[in-house]
Amino acid sequence: MEEERGLLTPIYDHLQISFSAINHHQEMGFVHFEDHPSQVLSFLPPPIITAAKPTAATNNGSLGFDQNGLPNIPSWNNNNNDLQVGALDPKDVNDENCSNDASNSWWRSCNSLEKSKVKIRRKLREPRFCFQTRSDVDVLDDGYKWRKYGQKVVKNSLHPRSYYRCTQSNCRVKKRVERLSEDNRMVITTYEGRHNHSPCDDTNSSDQDCFTSF
DNA sequence: CGCCTTTGACCAGCGC
DNA sequence: GCGCTGGTCAAAGGCG
Helix, strand or coil: CCCCCCCCCCCCCCCEEEEEEEECCCECEEEEEEEEECCCCCCCCCCCCCCCEECCCCCCCCEECCCCCCCCCCCCCCCCCCCCCCCCCCCCCCCHHHHHCCCHHHHHHCHHHHHHHHHHHCCCCCCCEEEECCCCCCCCCCCEEHHHHHHHCCCCCCCCEEEEECCCCCCCCCEEEEEEECCCCCCEEEEEEECCHHHHHHCCCCCHHHHHHH
16 A cells, blocks of 8 residues: 555646646656646656546645645636646656656765665655746645755756755755746646655745645 | 855766 | 766755
8 A cells, every 4th residue: 555645635626637646666756737627737647657546626826735745736826827838848858857867866965874785875865846837937835845956957948947845843854946948938847856845834824725625 | 143045066877 | 997877965055
């Protein structure tokens, strides 16, 4: 019983969102956002694809995480954001975004004495979730507070990638945000790790709703 | 004053 | 071994 499914919080009344979380040993999850039966957001297949559970969405406008710190849904504060999402060509989202990324090893600096175990640990690093949305804003409101710690121009991309870290102490969750060079309205967000706190720890008002909604 | 973003430098992994 | 690339660090500056 390894599967750990994220609970869905309704967001958009015109959207259907299916979300498949990952088990503790996977690199990342697999998330679909269904705006329309013919428009399904797809992601790179994770090493193991778990069954998705389509859930009708109604709106409250924020990205939720379950108690395990797993993202439930994408959301945007900007009303102009268009959550129509198109198919994501795997060529456009390399493994750097969505699957095994050998160079991404946030833990590598955690303990320099563990260098000899790098290859072992790499297989056990934090779970990651990647999804693609169409929006004018880069950073979605997921109820958590993020601090930008880096920006990097990546190869074959016209847009720089931004690196964010959860500002909560003892929480090492990170996320990366970048826009597709083919469509600068398409934003790829990759979460890495799990929050060890609720969004309410960071924001003390309306975020309560998103957390208690599941 | 504290928190944030920016940005160049540095480091480590990977492919050749 | 070397070069390329992505990820992180940390100093500097900005903003409320």
